Amino acid sequence: MVLDNLGSSLRGTLSKLQGKSRLSEEDVQEVVKEIQRSLLQADVDVALVMDLSDSIKQRALDEDPPAGTSARDHVLRIVYEEMTDLIGESTKLPLEPQTILLAGLQGSGKTTSAAKMAWWFSKKGLRPAVIQTDTFRPGAYDQAKQMCERAEVEFYGDPDADDPVEIAREGLEQTSERDVHIVDTAGRHALEEDLISEIEEINTVVDPDTSLLVLDAAIGQGAKDQAREFENSIGINGVVITKLDGTAKGGGALAAVNETDSTIAFLGTGETVQDIERFEPSGFISRLLG
Numbered sequence: 705m706v707l708d709n710l711g712s713s714l715r716g717t718l719s720k721l722q723g724k725s726r727l728s729e730e731d732v733q734e735v736v737k738e739i740q741r742s743l744l745q746a747d748v749d750v751a752l753v754m755d756l757s758d759s760i761k762q763r764a765l766d767e768d769p770p771a772g773t774s775a776r777d778h779v780l781r782i783v784y785e786e787m788t789d790l791i792g793e794s795t796k797l798p799l800e801p802q803t804i805l806l807a808g809l810q811g812s813g814k815t816t817s818a819a820k821m822a823w824w825f826s827k828k829g830l831r832p833a834v835i836q837t838d839t840f841r842p843g844a845y846d847q848a849k850q851m852c853e854r855a856e857v858e859f860y861g862d863p864d865a866d867d868p869v870e871i872a873r874e875g876l877e878q879t880s881e882r883d884v885h886i887v888d889t890a891g892r893h894a895l896e897e898d899l900i901s902e903i904e905e906i907n908t909v910v911d912p913d914t915s916l917l918v919l920d921a922a923i924g925q926g927a928k929d930q931a932r933e934f935e936n937s938i939g940i941n942g943v944v945i946t947k948l949d950g951t952a953k954g955g956g957a958l959a960a961v962n963e964t965d966s967t968i969a970f971l972g973t974g975e976t977v978q979d980i981e982r983f984e985p986s987g988f989i990s991r992l993l994g
């Protein structure tokens with residue numbers, strides 16, 4: 705367990721339990737309070753924090769530490785288990801031919817993530833193509849093209865076309881010899897009806913194996929409504945959290961994970977094509993608690 709990465713006050717509270725073999729109710733209260741503080745600071749939804757702390761509290765009081773396990777390690781294990789239960793393992797993405805659709809609001813990092821994911825699949829020995837259907841944001845075509853050049857992956861887009869559904873259809877046809885297709889879509893500033901109906905049409909044409917919702921790590925309360933809208937319109941199988949190289953810890957995205965009953969697929973950690981990591985629960989949990 706990665707105690708070193710925890711925030712100093714949580715670490716301090718836990719270290720007070722050192723040497724104890726049983727936890728008192730007060731001990732548990734104190735630990736849970738610290739965890740709540742960290743999670744709320746990391747933008748985790750209040751209702752999720754409350755659910756999580758109830759489960760942790762109950763288990764920490766009900767379950768005796770296994771023989772040879774200190775009270776501190778016992779409570780820490782419960783915290784990680786309960787959080788892993790909520791967050792889940794990383795979204796399953798088999799290393800085989802597949803089509804992935806990216807959804808999200810403008811500026812969330814979709815275009816960047818499309819190129820990064822293509823780079824990631826190419827490093828795994830697959831032959832990906834990015835299809836850029838964003839005709840709404842000026843510069844989206846050039847940005848995607850440049851990033852795909854840097855990633856050395858196939859790119860399809862059409863700066864003169866204005867029908868994203870046609871671009872998606874044409875793009876899949878033109879890149880049919882590639883095995884992984886990553887389809888980037890337009891975002892808007894907010895969830896407008898035309899965005900939803902457009903992505904529904906693209907979804908029908910593309911028929912993706914996996915649809916990922918791209919969220920900025922700084923997203924707060926908005927994550928839940930956004931996730932519900934996309935879940936209802938196209939179905940969401942996973943989340944990509946971007947900009948984790950900044951100060952935001954990405955806890956807001958957990959509301960989206962919960963709302964869509966999905967998991968996290970990738971983390972974006974910078975502006976270049978290599979700045980992508982496959983999600984892994986324990987590092988992310990330590991970060992949230994840190």
Ligand code: GDP
Pocket residue numbers: 808809810811812813814815816817841847891946947948949950972973974975979
């Ligand atoms: P889109 O509108 O959803 O396609 O968003 P973009 O891919 O254009 O990203 C919006 C901005 O965020 C751009 O300036 C990107 O360089 C930046 N960005 C995207 N992902 C990351 C990331 O993981 N870290 C940082 N620092 N910036 C990112």
